[in-house]
Amino acid sequence: MLGSTYESQVCSISRTLEVFGERWTFLILRNALFAESTRFADFHRSLGIATNVLASRLEHLVEAGVMERVMKNSGEGEKYRLTARGRDLTPALIALTEWGDRWAAPNGVPILYRHGREEHPVRMQLVCDICGPLDASADVEALPGPGMPQNMAAGVLERHRLRHAAQPITR
């Protein structure tokens, strides 16, 4: 069983949510990644978020190393620019979008993700290194990696053993 100590220490989902786990934060990053928002006023206008909340979220993202403040020519004021760490959230945001596209877009898909001048369509694909592309609802298990403490790993492995002992081989 993944205990609450585990939460704070060694789960990459938890750690990701420590940085991004708030709705406005995701939407700020979405607009920075895909709508080229860079200025406080851009985010404020497009999100309709209170200025004190927006200031606090941007500050959090700068502290987390996901955005950086850049001073432009004196008249222009400061900009918020994504760092490599921030740009690398692209896949997770696309995967979240795709869930919404499949389950919560009754009037059609609102956004199409494209790359390059030719506007080729891009998407996130669950891939097995041996079997190739997998269905989004494929049966995936979480096994202990090198960063999981031994005492927690034992419980996860026992659950894994029981699960497979209960299933007949079907192929």
Next chain:
Amino acid sequence: MLGSTYESQVCSISRTLEVFGERWTFLILRNALFAESTRFADFHRSLGIATNVLASRLEHLVEAGVMERVMKNSGEGEKYRLTARGRDLTPALIALTEWGDRWAAPNGVPILYRHGREEHPVRMQLVCDICGPLDASADVEALPGPGMPQNMAAGVLERHRLRHAAQPITR
């Protein structure tokens, strides 16, 4: 510019976050998907979350059609089981994990995602239908889809036009 009306109406990330946009909700789903948690007591023990908060989050997930309550044999009490809509969040959770693995796992990757008895490694891959696999930090644009109202689409397309007018062709 994506206005605040747009937020509530037609963005699939916003709609996804309306269902999942709260940290505990993601962690409940993580444990349901990957740690086989099904009972209230399982989630309570593994997450260390207050019972009233847990009850409210589970209720929200049932209302959103992501989990369903299943009554088992009288002695066993009720279980919470993921629906197809819930299982389909697997790719987004793996993508969030992978960001954490790359940027917030100083002691090594805590979890390895595997599928099947052979425990083949699985991962999320950003894919272009024409170019094939892309780097996670690839330059991706959001263009209007069929579900975006015309008046909003015009602004997005104008931004797109300006962006490409400013870039020389490099290949």
